[in-house]
Amino acid sequence: MKSIIVYYSRTGRTADVARSWAQRIGASRLEIIPMAWRSTFNEVMHYLYLTLTRKEMEIDLYKVDFEKYDRIVLMIPVICGMMSAPMRSFIKQEAGNLHNVEYVIIHKWMKIRHKSLIRWLDKTLGEKHLAASSIWVTMGKKYRPASIDGDSILKKA
Ligand SMILES: Cc1cc2nc3c(=O)[nH]c(=O)nc-3n(C[C@H](O)[C@H](O)[C@H](O)COP(=O)(O)O)c2cc1C
Structure with missing residues (x-):
């Protein structure tokens, strides 16, 4: 199966998760890069605002x-x-070209399933996801799956 992992990462945490899973399952990667200043106070504010x-x-x-x-x-x-914001823009821009999708939600504070976000994604892409999972980013380097639904890549560890 040929897969591609598309991600955005401001601090590098999501990039780290994406790299490690791409390597494990032999997937390609595409990093979404915003056209904005890098690593400045303005960049963070702009990112949070959008x-x-x-x-x-x-x-x-x-x-x-x-x-x-x-x-x-x-x-x-x-x-x-x-x-x-960058992922949202990417998804809106590419809706129509993205099929057979899986969502991996990266979060930290609350182990919730983000059901409304998943509904929005399905609605925007116009199709039901193959799998939806989430990874809980904890202190240190251990990234733990918090929930896995469907035939997720996270089951292929
Ligand atoms: C300003 C800010 C707000 C966040 N809000 C949430 C949140 O509401 N729920 C959550 O589970 N994680 C939240 N997080 C944690 C991020 O999802 C987590 O740090 C993730 O690794 C960010 O990806 P990146 O570092 O690759 O950009 C927040 C992080 C930041 C910096």
């Missing part, structure tokens, strides 16, 4: 033929209960 107001964030251009993948895994960091 995430909380659900506004579009300009992201870097890329060219990927998603048709050639059997599964597209979207790794989504949650910020204040919301999907991070």
Whole structure:
């Protein structure tokens, strides 16, 4: 099965999870890069503002033929209960090209299933997900699956 993991990561935590799972299952990776200042106070404020107001964030251009993948895994960091702005923009931009999707939600504080986020994703992409899971990012380097539904890549450890 040919898979691609698409992710956004501000601090590198989600990138770390994406890298490790891509290696384990032999998947390709696509990192969403916002067109914004890097590692400055302004960047953080801009990111939080666009995430909380659900506004579009300009992201870097890329060219990927998603048709050639059997599964597209979207790794989504949650910020204040919301999907991070760059992932949201990517999903809205590419809705229609993303099929056979799996969601992996990256979170830290609460082990919840983010059902409304999953409903929004299905509705926006116009199809039901193959699997939806979440990874709880704890202190240190251990990333633990908090929930796994469906035939998730996280079962392939
Ligand atoms: C400002 C801020 C708000 C956050 N809000 C939540 C939240 O509401 N729920 C949650 O489970 N995790 C929350 N987190 C934790 C992030 O989901 C977690 O740190 C994740 O690793 C972020 O991905 P990244 O570091 O790769 O960008 C928050 C983190 C930050 C910095």
